[in-house]
Amino acid sequence: MKKKLYTTLLTSLMMASAVSAQAADDLLHVKGKLANFGDSAVVAYGTFGGETKQTNVVLKDGTFDFTLPMKEVSYVQMATPATMRDQDRTRVLVVGVPGETLELTGDMKTRYDTGGSKFYQQYHEVNLMLENSSKEMQEYSMGIQKRLDAGENRKQVMKEYREKAAEIEEKAQQRMLDFVKQHPDYEASAVVISFLEDVKKMEQAATLLTPEVQNGRMKSYYSFFIDRAKQRAEAEEKASKAQATGVQAPDFTLNDLAGKPLALSSLRGKYVVLDFWGSWCIWCIRGIPKMKEYYNKYRGQFEILGIDCRDSDEKWRAAVKKHDLPWLHVYNPENSKVLSDYAIQGFPTKIIVGPDGKIVKTIVGEDPVFYTILDELFGKK
Numbered sequence: 001m002k003k004k005l006y007t008t009l010l011t012s013l014m015m016a017s018a019v020s021a022q023a024a025d026d027l028l029h030v031k032g033k034l035a036n037f038g039d040s041a042v043v044a045y046g047t048f049g050g051e052t053k054q055t056n057v058v059l060k061d062g063t064f065d066f067t068l069p070m071k072e073v074s075y076v077q078m079a080t081p082a083t084m085r086d087q088d089r090t091r092v093l094v095v096g097v098p099g100e101t102l103e104l105t106g107d108m109k110t111r112y113d114t115g116g117s118k119f120y121q122q123y124h125e126v127n128l129m130l131e132n133s134s135k136e137m138q139e140y141s142m143g144i145q146k147r148l149d150a151g152e153n154r155k156q157v158m159k160e161y162r163e164k165a166a167e168i169e170e171k172a173q174q175r176m177l178d179f180v181k182q183h184p185d186y187e188a189s190a191v192v193i194s195f196l197e198d199v200k201k202m203e204q205a206a207t208l209l210t211p212e213v214q215n216g217r218m219k220s221y222y223s224f225f226i227d228r229a230k231q232r233a234e235a236e237e238k239a240s241k242a243q244a245t246g247v248q249a250p251d252f253t254l255n256d257l258a259g260k261p262l263a264l265s266s267l268r269g270k271y272v273v274l275d276f277w278g279s280w281c282i283w284c285i286r287g288i289p290k291m292k293e294y295y296n297k298y299r300g301q302f303e304i305l306g307i308d309c310r311d312s313d314e315k316w317r318a319a320v321k322k323h324d325l326p327w328l329h330v331y332n333p334e335n336s337k338v339l340s341d342y343a344i345q346g347f348p349t350k351i352i353v354g355p356d357g358k359i360v361k362t363i364v365g366e367d368p369v370f371y372t373i374l375d376e377l378f379g380k381k
Contacts, residue, residue, distance in 0.1 A: 025098060025099040026070065026071050026098055026099075027068065027069060027070060027098065027099070028045075028068045028070045028074075028096045028097065028098055028100060028101075029066075029067050029100070029101040029102065029116075030043075030064070030065075030066055030068065030076070030078075030102045030104070031064060031065040031101070031102075031103055031104075031116075032063070032102075032103045032104035032105050033062045033064075033104075034059075034062050034064075034092070034104055034105070034106060034108055035062050035106070035107040035108065035109070036062075036090075036107055036108045036109045037080065037090060037108050038059065038090070039058065039059050039060075040056060040057065040058055040059060040081060041056070041057045041059060041078045041079065041080065042055075042056055042057075042078075042079050042080070042081055042083075043055050043057055043066075043068065043076065043077070044076075045068055045070070045074050045075065045077070045096055046074055046075065047072050047073070047075075048073075048074070048220075048221060049224055050074075055068070068096065070096055070098040072098065072217075072220055073095065073096065073098070073217060073218060073220060073221040074095075074096040075093065075094075075095065076092075076093070076094050076095070076102075077091055077092070077093050078091065078092040078104075079091035079092075090108050092104060092112060094114060094123075095123065095191055095221070097119050097120075097217070097218075098217075100116065100118075100120060101116040101117040101120070102114060102116045102117075102120050103115040103116035103120065113127070114127060119187055120188075122183070122186045122189070123188040123191065125183075125186075125188070126179070126188045126189065126191050129175065129176070129179045129192075130176070130192075130195060132175075133175045133176060134172060136168050136171070136172070137165065137168050137169060137172060140161075140164065140165065140168055141161075141165075144157060144160075144161050154368060154371070154375075155372050155376075158368055158369055158372060169197070173196060173197060173201060176192050176195060177192075177196075177204065177205055177208070179192060180192050180193075180208045181208055184208050184209050184210045184213070185210045185212070185213060186213070187213055187216065187217070187218050189205075189208075189209060189213065190209060190213060190218035190219075190221055191218075191221070193205045193222040193225055193226065194222070198233070199226065199229045199230055199233055202222075202225065202226045206222055206226065235343065235345055236345060239343035239344070239345050239362075242341070243343060243359060243362035244359065244362075245359055246358055246359065247358065247359045248357055248358055249264065249274070249342075249351070249353045249359050250338075250342065251263060251264050251357075252264055252336075252337075252338045252341070254307070254330035254331060254332055254333075254336065254338070255330060255331055256329060256330050257317065257320065262328065262330050264305070264353070264357075265357070267303055267305065268357055269355050270302065270303055270355055271301065271303070271353070271354060271355060271360075271377065271378075272302065272303050272304075272305055272353045273302060273303070273304045273305070273350055273351070273352055273353075274305055274342075274350065274351040274352075274353060275291070275304055275305065275306045275307065275327075275348060276307050276344050276347060276348060276349040276350070276351075277306060277307070277308065277309065277347060277348045278308060278309045279308075279315050279316065279318070279319035280310065280311065280315075281347045281348060283347070283348060283365065283366040284347055285323070286366060287348060288325070290371065291304070292325075292326070294371055294374050295327060298374060298378040301377075301378045302374070302377075303328060304327035304328065305327070305329075305330065306320070306325060306327060306328065306329040307330055307332050307338065308329065308330070308331050308332055309332050309344070309347065345364065346364050346365060348364075348365065348366060349362065349363070349365075350362070350363045350370050351363075352373065352377075360373075360377075361373055
């Protein structure tokens with residue numbers, strides 16, 4: 001009787017242990033201490049390309065300890081409530097792996113580091129490598145900005161930057177590939193793939209991984225980024241054709257601030273800058289002062305047509321009023337084909353259209369080259 005009772009008890013304990021182990025495999029344990037973070041955090045997490053979930057966490061003197069239900073490799077963002085309201089930028093963004101323990105330590109005003117279980121020890125090595133790989137570019141970019149601020153010739157400086165930056169970036173990419181070569185058995189090496197710039201390099205890095213890592217739990221992670229890079233490459237090829245110099249700019253008609261239809265073709269005979277922007281786009285907003293400066297500098301020689309993207313009508317109108325934007329504006333609704341017709345890939349995108357209705361130049365991002373082009377077009381007049 002005692003033997004039977006002992007056997008039953010042992011079996012129950014083994015079953016409970018198995019259930020506990022299974023449960024632990026579906027959890028990410030996050031703990032640590034971060035100075036200057038605040039007393040609470042909003043934690044957002046979810047699979048890459050999938051649904052986002054959210055929970056709130058209380059910090060005591062910067063210390064936290066919580067678990068997240070997780071069955072697949074996911075992203076995890078831990079941010080202050082102010083950051084979630086776009087009033088701050090205090091956040092931690094990491095790759096979450098179920099069954100692991102992530103330890104975060106440091107000071108949000110200086111730096112924080114990752115540690116914990118085996119995966120996150122490897123992840124820390126990856127982060128240090130990525131940080132070192134990006135240093136040369138960061139330092140070079142800061143030097144370029146100082147030269148521009150000091151009044152050096154913008155055209156010459158930016159020409160040098162484009163040539164030198166490509167060389168520096170290629171070196172950084174090679175360092176990343178070298179890390180994967182040296183650590184093919186690290187699961188965290190799969191994270192490097194998401195930082196590589198083109199599909200060929202990403203696929204090369206994937207083949208460098210051991211079969212165990214290639215086909216293990218990180219497969220969904222790196223496959224997502226490779227698939228997305230392929231889609232981006234296809235979209236960029238379409239954009240290069242749609243936005244190429246000499247291509248006839250597709251005509252469109254959208255409603256202006258007065259609610260009246262405004263057609264691009266109605267501006268034929270003058271230079272027009274199509275400014276694809278949104279109130280949510282940080283770089284779009286940061287570029288407004290310079291845009292205003294050049295709009296006034298060459299007033300009457302060209303027109304700007306702001307094309308709002310991914311805003312509600314109310315937010316669009318509020319942004320135009322808040323930033324006191326003096327040029328033409330139209331609202332681009334969700335069912336519009338304008339973004340597709342122009343193959344817009346990023347924001348802001350500025351497309352200069354000539355008096356003949358053909359594209360002169362396309363500039364993606366808040367790039368100083370845009371203003372150099374305006375100087376070349378109108379500075380001699």
